Amino acid sequence: MAKIYLFAILLISFFSVLPAQTYTTSGNPGHPGGTCYCMTNDPAFNATSVWENDNLFLADFQDGSSDLEWTTEIYLGTDDDGGHGIAFVFQQEGPVAGGNAGNPLGYGGPSGINPSVAIEIDTNDNTWDPTVDDHLAIHFNGDHQTMVSATHTSLPNMEDGLYHELYVIWHYDNVTPGKSTLTATIDGTYSIVHEFDPATILNGTDLVYVGFTAGVNGVAHNEQKVSFDVPGGAGSCSAVTFPVEFLSFDTEALENQQVDVSWATASELNNDYFEVLRSVDANIWQTITQVDGAGTTDDINTYEFRDVVPFQGTVYYQIKQVDFNGSFSFSDILEVEVGFEDPLQLVPYPNPASGKLNLAISSEGMVKPSRYMVHHITGKQVMEQSLKEVSSRSQIVEVDISHLTPGTYFVTVLSKSYKVSKQVVVLP
Numbered sequence: 001m002a003k004i005y006l007f008a009i010l011l012i013s014f015f016s017v018l019p020a021q022t023y024t025t026s027g028n029p030g031h032p033g034g035t036c037y038c039m040t041n042d043p044a045f046n047a048t049s050v051w052e053n054d055n056l057f058l059a060d061f062q063d064g065s066s067d068l069e070w071t072t073e074i075y076l077g078t079d080d081d082g083g084h085g086i087a088f089v090f091q092q093e094g095p096v097a098g099g100n101a102g103n104p105l106g107y108g109g110p111s112g113i114n115p116s117v118a119i120e121i122d123t124n125d126n127t128w129d130p131t132v133d134d135h136l137a138i139h140f141n142g143d144h145q146t147m148v149s150a151t152h153t154s155l156p157n158m159e160d161g162l163y164h165e166l167y168v169i170w171h172y173d174n175v176t177p178g179k180s181t182l183t184a185t186i187d188g189t190y191s192i193v194h195e196f197d198p199a200t201i202l203n204g205t206d207l208v209y210v211g212f213t214a215g216v217n218g219v220a221h222n223e224q225k226v227s228f229d230v231p232g233g234a235g236s237c238s239a240v241t242f243p244v245e246f247l248s249f250d251t252e253a254l255e256n257q258q259v260d261v262s263w264a265t266a267s268e269l270n271n272d273y274f275e276v277l278r279s280v281d282a283n284i285w286q287t288i289t290q291v292d293g294a295g296t297t298d299d300i301n302t303y304e305f306r307d308v309v310p311f312q313g314t315v316y317y318q319i320k321q322v323d324f325n326g327s328f329s330f331s332d333i334l335e336v337e338v339g340f341e342d343p344l345q346l347v348p349y350p351n352p353a354s355g356k357l358n359l360a361i362s363s364e365g366m367v368k369p370s371r372y373m374v375h376h377i378t379g380k381q382v383m384e385q386s387l388k389e390v391s392s393r394s395q396i397v398e399v400d401i402s403h404l405t406p407g408t409y410f411v412t413v414l415s416k417s418y419k420v421s422k423q424v425v426v427l428p
Contacts, residue, residue: 026096034235035228039214046101051211064174077222084124091116106213112142262304275320280394313393352425
């Protein structure tokens with residue numbers, strides 16, 4: 001009896017120290033808790049991925065004694081024009097594998113994941129096949145435009161603001177391996193099935209990584225979330241408490257070419273501060289101010305900030321929320337049109353500057369800035385550089401001024417018919 005009791009203690013102890021499943025990410029997805037990941041968390045990254053660290057081998061797919069199954073939770077946001085979708089992927093490229101943004105959904109494209117098997121939940125209108133809307137499909141080796149199954153499975157609008165179940169099952173046929181099936185089902189209703197031998201894609205010596213990828217383009221940052229838990233499970237996105245619930249986020253262009261940025265929260269949890277981010281191309285972002293959060297509260301809180309640096313043309317804003325523990329999340333991205341007073345505008349900042357100087361250059365209509373020059377106050381030219389032609393009417397150019405001696409300088413931006421100059425003080 002004592003031996004049985006001791007064995008029971010050892011067995012309980014063994015299972016109590018088994019490590020929980022962990023995950024490796026790339027592209028900076030948010031992680032509010034549990035097994036939930038916000039795949040479009042960071043506007044600096046348009047392609048993201050998250051992989052289980054409890055990996056498999058081809059032999060696991062060929063065991064035949066039982067099917068391999070995954071029940072997960074997915075959320076595709078609320079904006080029909082905002083995202084491209086996500087993919088559930090098996091791959092042998094590595095723990096931080098990733099493909100291209102946009103239609104490749106973070107797994108495909110010129111640098112797509114290979115070898116791989118991807119089950120995509122695509123929510124973007126596909127230019128390569130305009131008849132295909134929201135759908136399930138299976139793709140091999142990062143080729144996101146060639147569906148390996150006979151057809152895709154149409155889905156209702158997945159950008160409906162609801163959490164959905166994605167169930168994946170891989171059945172191996174020991175008698176006829178080519179009849180092995182991979183099946184994906186959304187909400188127990190919409191399914192796609194493909195027959196193939198996993199050995200035709202996967203090899204027996206490398207680890208098989210299982211996880212999600214996602215991809216968006218430019219300002220189309222629809223909220224896309226995934227969880228390795230069942231919908232409503234303790235670690236699922238639908239059960240995780242997010243740090244901030246945004247009620248609103250607005251921008252307003254003023255007549256003096258300044259912009260009012262305002263937002264409101266319905267509740268906050270361990271919220272340290274907000275950062276207001278600005279961009280002229282929705283790719284490169286600059287933090288322009290920091291605003292203290294309310295910590296933890298169920299009250300409605302309102303915040304506002306006036307951007308007094310006069311950018312012209314299309315300007316983008318976003319709010320970054322940062323917790324006390326350093327974790328963070330992002331609001332949606334808003335764009336605002338700021339009017340012009342002069343056809344060519346220049347704002348150097350910071351001013352005074354040391355080491356680096358940013359030139360915010362804006363132009364109207366057909367005016368295209370071609371180069372900038374820097375002159376010392378004595379009139380001596382110390383720098384000249386051509387400007388790349390950009391599609392946006394606004395751009396930010398970073399200038400290395402570390403080699404300049406401290407003093408007063410004039411920065412001049414020229415186009416074919418216009419020029420504008422601003423005084424800059426260079427510090428040691």
